[in-house]
Amino acid sequence: MKQIILVLMETYRRQVKSWSFILLVLSPFIFIFVSLGFGYASSRLGDNTSDRVAIVSSNRKIASQFRYDKKKTTLVYQTKKDARKALDKEKIAGYLVLEKRNGQFIAKYVGEEKMDSEQLKEFGQLLQQKQQELNIQTAKITSQQLKSFSKQPILKQKIIAKGASDATIKTISFVFIIFLMYFILIIYTSAIAQDIASEKGTKIMEMIFSSMPAKSYFYGKILGTFAVIATHLLIYTLGGGLCYFIMPKLKISQGIFSEYQDTINKIITNLVSINLLYVLLGVILFTILAALCGALVVRPEDVSKAIQPVMYIVMLGFFGALTLGQDSNNLIVKWASFIPFLSSFFMPIRLIYGNVSIFQLLLSLGLLVLSAFFLARYVGSLYASLILQTDDIGIIKSFKRASKMK
Structure with missing residues (x-):
């Protein structure tokens, strides 16, 4: 057990400290913050002086009443001439000429657009x-009369649960799950296969196998890779x-959050559930095969x-789940949810749509765990004979030879 832990820690340390892992983990967060940064910058740049609309009035009291845009600190000019100069120099987008005549406000906008x-x-x-306000002052309406005039009708809304919204939430949830599976498998199956292939036939492996069982080394490599994947998922979580x-x-x-808070909460509930266990078990199974x-x-x-x-099986599960995912009662979806290499893609669909019994869930999980x-x-029993082979006799013949030598 001590040997397995040593290999696990060395595999984990080497992969986690690599720049490829760091960039892989940080890239989604960098993308999010860069997007937010550009959005913020564009909103700030949109607040430049050329968007301002100035107020023109010789009466300072009237002008101050109409400084409607506090955020952009609306400019005030006393004469049209001054406002026109500012417009020609592109300091403002336009100006409003304000007058009060015979108890009525009159406004005229001047601008190039x-x-x-x-x-x-x-x-x-x-x-x-x-x-x-001016009309009320002119008509000399009392506060009691004003109160009766200001009464407004009441309109209330009651929103009932919408089936379409629930269907959309379920669709988003299962699509996110299978994309997560696909993304992790594409990255880590290639990584573990490349790592093991680079060690094959070296003198170092002969020395390692002389001091510890090959299957212990293999278990350590697999557990180390799985620890890296678990760390990756934990950081994302x-x-x-x-x-x-x-x-x-x-x-x-x-x-966005205030409008879609309830939808986001429901999607997170679907993701942070037993579906994550299926993702982890599926990753372990595919990692061993890789x-x-x-x-x-x-x-x-x-x-x-x-x-x-391995890639063909991954793509079969991914595209099959995408195609059949919205019909959780489909016979293919039901059967595939019990097949170990496919159940990690198909069983989360049935769990999200809620048509799985406890017995079916335990059976599917049991088959997945036993398969792994x-x-x-x-x-592990073949590992020593596979790694120490140096003859280029083809994949199938290498596998047959290793099976006889175990």
Whole structure:
């Protein structure tokens, strides 16, 4: 057991300290923060002086009443001439000439282009509000009369549960799960196969096998790789949780979270469940198979050919789940959820849609665990004869020879 732990720690340390692993883990977070940064920068750049609309009025009191855009610190000019100069120098986008005549506010906009729709809406609302205040003063309406005039009708809404929304949430959840599986398998199956192939036939391996059983070394390699994958997933989980708590407080993403908070919560509930166990077990099973493929080749450059059967199974599960994922009652989906190499793709679909009994769940998990256990034992028993082979006799013949020598 001590030997297995030593190999595990060495495999884990070597892979986690590599730049490829660090960049792989950090790349999604870098993408998120760069996207937020660009969004923030564009919103700040949108706040330049050329977007300002100035107010023109000789009456300072009227001008101050219509400084509607506090954020952009609306400019005020006393004469049209001064405002025109500012417009020619592109300091402002346009200006509003304000007058009060016969108990009525009159506003005229001057600019090279039409006023921005948001600015037009804000100014229109403010103009209506100020005109209403002026009308009340002119009509000498009492506070009691004003109170009765200000009564508004009440409109209430009651939102009931929507089936379509639940279906969308379930679809997003299972698509995320299978993409996560596909992403991890594509990266780590190739990595473990390449790592084992690079060690094959070296003098170092002969020395290692003389001091410890080959199967112990193999178990250590597999467990070390799995620890790296678990670390990768843990970082994503912690990083995702941090984003979940921080992003609703950021102005750039606040609106999205406030609108879709319930949907996001339901998706997270579907992800952080037994589905993650299926992802981990599926990764272990495929990693062991990839290790076998890596041990069958003589040259590291042949790994891409040897690992093709693993990639075919991964793609079968991935595209099959994408195609049939929205019909969890499909017979193929039901049968595939019990087949070890495919169940990690198909059983999460049935779990998300909630049509799996406890017996079926335990049976599927049991088959997956037993398959990983027996495959690991079998490949471990072949490992020494596979690694020490240096004859380029082909993958199938190498496997047959190793099976006879175990």
